[in-house]
Amino acid sequence: MTSPASAAAPDKLGRDVFVVAGVIVLGAIMSILDVTVVSVAQPTFITEFGTTSAGAAWSMTGYTLALAAVIPTASWAASRFGTKRVYMASLILFLIGSVLCALAWNIGSLVAFRVIQGFGGGLLMPIGMMIMTRAAGPERVGSVMAVLGIPMLLGPIMGPILGGWLIEIASWHWVFLINVPxxxxxxxxxxxxxxxxxQEPGRKIDVPGLLMLSPGLALFLFGVSSSAEERTFNAPRVYIPMIIGAILIGLFVRHAFRxxxxxxxLRLFRNRTLRISVITMSLFAMAFFGASLLYPQYFIVVRGESTLMAGLLLAPQGIGAMLTMPIAGRMTDKIxxxxFVLTGLVLIAIGVSAFITIGTDTSYWFLCAALFVQGLGMGMTMMPIMSSALATLRGPEISDGSTLMNAIQQTSSSIGTGVITVIFTTMLAPLSQAMMxxxxxxxxxxxxxxxxxxxxPKAGIGAFLSDTASTYGDTFIIATVLVALTLIPAFFLPRRKLVAEGAADEQKVPVAMH
Structure with a gap:
């Protein structure tokens, strides 16, 4: 029997879904915050462990590579052991890694423990998306993505604030210990x-695929991540692992269809809506996450703000996203x-382009207003794109689709960060490069x-700040162009209520009420 509540408001999330959502959001907050919060502690790691900036950066790179290696296993693990068991095991592994990181005695041990933490954190988001999509049903996936989008969009903003605050009032250990409670x-x-x-107890893991895809993604992203340190893609440490990784990924693609x-x-790409969504998501992740790297750097390097203050100045971006995300989520389910994605991308492009003109004394009111406009666009973009992919899937396809979207988002984000970093460092004036x-x-x-x-020295520092601010502005031109390019695939996203392929006929079957 159909309940009156569900019949009257099938697009609204019920109490049972919000109960499940609470668990998933908690896990997502830990996983995503840990990607950004550790960036604040880099100078502290250099001092505490007597390492170089390159050595300290491995505390971030190791975590990212672990995410890339484990995400492809999410669909199999969920089917084989059940989403609840895998999610709880991931939480436990993430907690163990967090405690070990707080006990690290040198940079090598910290990197090793960050890898353990990444193996746990890598499954939290894709498994969480599977659980939420199944709990809410495909007709409400937009509302579900709006809930999950809060930690995904606020993580890069809250990370620097939380990390800076913890280091100031306590010690770097609490960057990891905060995860325990x-x-x-x-x-x-x-x-x-x-x-x-x-779970499906009989399902076996695709061992050949695992041996190709996981190391392939890890090697490819290692090369991309190394480009930021090398300041170029034309270095053996960058292009050799990227080439080997690309070959392994190519071999997996051939294997997956056989x-x-x-x-x-990968047969899910036959689904036109998912295919367009993936292309849009890839371009968006490269543009958005690449540009996001520049904002706190500008506030810290050019304006001389503390990490904590830089994080607070980014708060308007999060506020804007929180205003539009719930509305976009509900309306995506209906129309x-x-x-929404097209409108959101236009707003993001306007917000990013405002930073093209930045200098050493640009008004904070102007910059915060531009970030707020970006936030409005972000809330209308990222989650509806993911919703458009997952809403057209049914049954086992949801697990594969969630895994696919998370793997592509992680890869695209890393590529965008690497490309923007290389462009920025290449355009820096010689004085700015040396001072950095x-x-x-x-x-x-x-x-x-x-x-x-x-x-x-005063004149020299003034020249350094002026040149660096100009370079940030020039790099934002590239970021704006990348956002604008995302409009092309976004134009082909559905502008009607999403229905799974093959499900239209199912809806025509009369349903007996009793």
Whole structure:
């Protein structure tokens, strides 16, 4: 019998869905915050462990590579062991990794423990999306994505604020220990709230696919991540792992179309809506996450703000996203994602383009207004794109689709970050490059200024800040173009209520009410 509530408001999320959502959001917050919060602690790691900036950066790279390696296994693990068991196991592994990171005694041990943490964190988001999509049903997937989108969009903004605050009032250890109380609550919550019994005990893992795709993604992203340190893609450390990784990924693509149960079902690309959504998501992730790297750097390097203040200045972006995301989520379920995504991308392009004109004294009111406009666009873009892919899937396809979208988002984000970083560092003036490498060390900075003919340090620093601000502005031109290019595939996204392929006929069958 159909309940009156569901019949009257089938597009609204019920209490049972929000109970499940609470668990998933807690896990997503931990996983996504840990990607950004550790970036704040980089200078502290350099001092505490006596390492270089390149060595400290491995605390971020190791985590990212672990995510890339484990995400492709999400669909198989969920089918084989059930989403509840896999989600709880991921939470436990993430918590163990967090505690070990807080106990690290040198940079090598920290990187190793970050990899363990990444193996747990990598499954939290794709498994969480599977659980939420199944709990809400495909007709409400837009509303579901709006809920999951909160930690995904606020993570890059809240990470620097939280990390800076914890380091200021306590120590770097709490960057990791903060996960413990959140994780324990999520674990107990998951035990009682998550549904069980959705496993397929007989399903075997695609070993050849695993040996090709996981190392392929990890190697490719290692090369991309190394480009930021090398400041070029034309370095053996960058292009050799990228080429090997691309070959392994290519071999997996060939294998996936020839085996019955591949690690990642690429046959889903036959679904036109999913195919367009993936292309749109790839371009959007490269543009958005690449540009997001520049904002806190500008506030810290050019304007001399603390990490904590830089994070607070980015808050308007999150506020804007929080205003539009719930509305876009609900309306996507009713009229499709096309109109919202196009409007959102235009707003993001306007917001990003405002930074093209930045200088050393650009009004904070102007910059915060531009970030707010971006946030409005973000709330109308990212989650509706993912909704358009998942809403057209049914049954086992949901697991494969969720895994596919997360793998592509992680890869595209890393590519965007690498490309924007290389473009920025390549365009820097010689003085700016040398000063950036000095890393704020006063003696090194004075030596650099002297080598570039500045006997007056004040004049030299002024030239450095002016050149660097100009380079940030030029790089935002590239970011704006990337956002504009995303409009092309977004134009073909559906502008009507999404229905799974093959489901239209099912809806024509009369339903007996009793």
């Amino acid at each position: 959140i994780g324990v609550i999520a674990l107990v919550y998951a035990w009682f709230a998550l549904p069980a019994g959705d 085996t019955t149960h591949p690690l990642l079902d 499709g994602p096309g109109k 490498q000095a890393g704020g060390d006063e003696d090194k900075s004075l030596k650099v200024l002297a080598e570039h003919g500045y006997t007056d």
